[in-house]
Amino acid sequence: MKYDNIIIGGGLSGLVCGIESARSGRKTAIVSAGQSALHFWSGSFEFLCNEDSRIVIDHPLERAERLDESHPYRKIGVSNVSKLLDRVSPLLREAGIKVNGSLERNHYRLTPFGYSRPAWLTLDEYLSFQSPSELKGKRAAIVNIYSYLDFYPRFLALGLSKLDVECVTASVNVPQLDILRKSTTEMRATNMSRFLTDSAVDDLAREVNRVSSDCDMVIMPAVLGIFDDEPVNRLRRGVDRPVFFVATTPASVPGVRCQLSLRDYFTSLGGTYMPGDTVVGGEISDGRIRKIYTSNFGSIPLIAENYVICTGSFFGHGLIANIDKIYEPVFGLDLNAPDDRTEWYDKNFYASQPYMGYGVVTDEKFRPMKEGKVIENLYATGALLSGFNALKEGSGAGITLATALHAASCITR
Numbered sequence: 285m286k287y288d289n290i291i292i293g294g295g296l297s298g299l300v301c302g303i304e305s306a307r308s309g310r311k312t313a314i315v316s317a318g319q320s321a322l323h324f325w326s327g328s329f330e331f332l333c334n335e336d337s338r339i340v341i342d343h344p345l346e347r348a349e350r351l352d353e354s355h356p357y358r359k360i361g362v363s364n365v366s367k368l369l370d371r372v373s374p375l376l377r378e379a380g381i382k383v384n385g386s387l388e389r390n391h392y393r394l395t396p397f398g399y400s401r402p403a404w405l406t407l408d409e410y411l412s413f414q415s416p417s418e419l420k421g422k423r424a425a426i427v428n429i430y431s432y433l434d435f436y437p438r439f440l441a442l443g444l445s446k447l448d449v450e451c452v453t454a455s456v457n458v459p460q461l462d463i464l465r466k467s468t469t470e471m472r473a474t475n476m477s478r479f480l481t482d483s484a485v486d487d488l489a490r491e492v493n494r495v496s497s498d499c500d501m502v503i504m505p506a507v508l509g510i511f512d513d514e515p516v517n518r519l520r521r522g523v524d525r526p527v528f529f530v531a532t533t534p535a536s537v538p539g540v541r542c543q544l545s546l547r548d549y550f551t552s553l554g555g556t557y558m559p560g561d562t563v564v565g566g567e568i569s570d571g572r573i574r575k576i577y578t579s580n581f582g583s584i585p586l587i588a589e590n591y592v593i594c595t596g597s598f599f600g601h602g603l604i605a606n607i608d609k610i611y612e613p614v615f616g617l618d619l620n621a622p623d624d625r626t627e628w629y630d631k632n633f634y635a636s637q638p639y640m641g642y643g644v645v646t647d648e649k650f651r652p653m654k655e656g657k658v659i660e661n662l663y664a665t666g667a668l669l670s671g672f673n674a675l676k677e678g679s680g681a682g683i684t685l686a687t688a689l690h691a692a693s694c695i696t697r
Contacts, residue, residue, distance in 0.1 A: 325539030333678025398443015489522030643670030
C-alpha cells in the first residue's frame with residue numbers, strides 16, 4: 285500500500301501531524317498501537333512552565349530564548365515555534381476541542397490535589413485563572429458523584445483554602461448510575477460518562493443546584509462527555525452558576541474525547557487510520573526508508589515518500605530500556621543514551637533524572653540518524669526527541685505540538 289506520508293504513532297503528536305498532512309491534500313496514513321498519553325491528559329497543555337522544577341515561568345517565550353541550543357524549541361527557533369503553535373487552538377477547535385490560553389503569558393489550572401499550576405492551553409470547561417488572586421473571596425461548591433473514589437474534594441478544599449476560597453463539599457447521585465455500583469471497579473470516569481447523557485445530565489443538574497445555591501461556582505470531577513462535549517454543555521446550561529471541572533485519576537474522559545475527536549477529524553479529511561497496529565521494522569537504503577512493516581500486515585509493506593515517527597519515550601514504548609541498553613525498537617535509531625546504566629539515573633529520587641533527557645539523535649530538521657547517517661525522509665517528533673526534560677520544565681505538550689507541526693511543514697512542502 286502506497287501513501288504520500290505515513291505517521292508512526294497515533295497520540296497527540298501523530299494525530300496533529302497527520303491532520304496537517306491530510307488537509308494539505310497528501311494521501312496520509314497513521315499507524316496507531318492504541319492507547320496514548322492523551323488517556324492520561326490533565327485537561328491542560330504546557331509550553332514552558334518551570335525553571336529548576338520550582339520557579340514558575342510567567343512569560344514562557346522570553347524564557348525559551350535562554351534554553352540550551354540543543355533544546356527542540358531552540359532548534360526550530362523560538363519565533364518559528366510561536367508561529368507554529370498559533371495554529372494549535374484553531375486546529376483543536378476545528379476538531380471540536382475548545383481551549384483557551386496564550387503563549388504570551390501562562391495562566392493557572394487547578395490540579396486534582398488542589399494545587400495551582402501554570403499552563404499554556406486549558407479546556408474551556410476546566411477551572412483556570414490568570415492569577416491565584418482572582419479566586420480570593422469566592423465561595424465554591426465542590427460536588428462529587430456519590431461513591432466515586434477517583435476525585436478528592438478534601439484535597440481540593442484544602443488547596444483552595446490557601447487561595448482564600450471558601451469551600452463546601454457535597455455528594456450527589458442520579459439513579460442512572462446505580463447499575464455501576466454493583467461493582468466498585470465499575471465506578472470509573474469513563475464508565476460513568478457513558479451513562480451521564482440526556483435526562484441523566486438533567487437529573488444531575490437539579491442535584492447540583494440543590495447543594496450549591498449559596499455558592500459562586502461549582503467544581504466537579506471531569507466525568508462527562510467522552511464522545512463529545514454536549515453533556516458538558518448541557519450540565520452547564522442546567523446549573524444556575526458557573527460549573528468548572530477538574531481532572532480525575534486516569535483514564536481521562538476529556539483525554540479520550542480529545543483523541544477520538546482528533547482521529548475523527550483526521551479521517552474526515554481523507555486520512556487512513558490504522559488502529560491496533562504496530563510498526564515492527566523497515567527497509568533502509570541510500571539514506572532513505574523504502575518501506576515499513578507492521579504486525580497486522582505481516583509481509584505486506586507500507587510505502588510512502590515521507591515518514592514521521594511519533595512513538596513517544598519510555599512511557600509509549602518509543603524507547604525501550606533493558607538490563608543492557610536503551611534502544612529505539614522500530615528502526616534502531618541512534619540515541620544520546622550512555623551504555624553504562626549507572627549513568628541513567630540519580631540515586632536521589634527527587635533529583636532531575638538523566639534518562640528523562642534521552643532520545644533519538646537528529647539533525648537540525650529533526651531527521652533521525654542511524655549509524656551516524658541521517659535518514660532523509662524520516663522525521664521524529666515529541667517525547668522521542670532528546671535535549672529536554674519535560675517533567676522538569678513543564679514543556680511536554682508544547683514540544684509535542686511544535687515538532688509535530690514542524691514535521692508536517694517539512695513533509696507537505
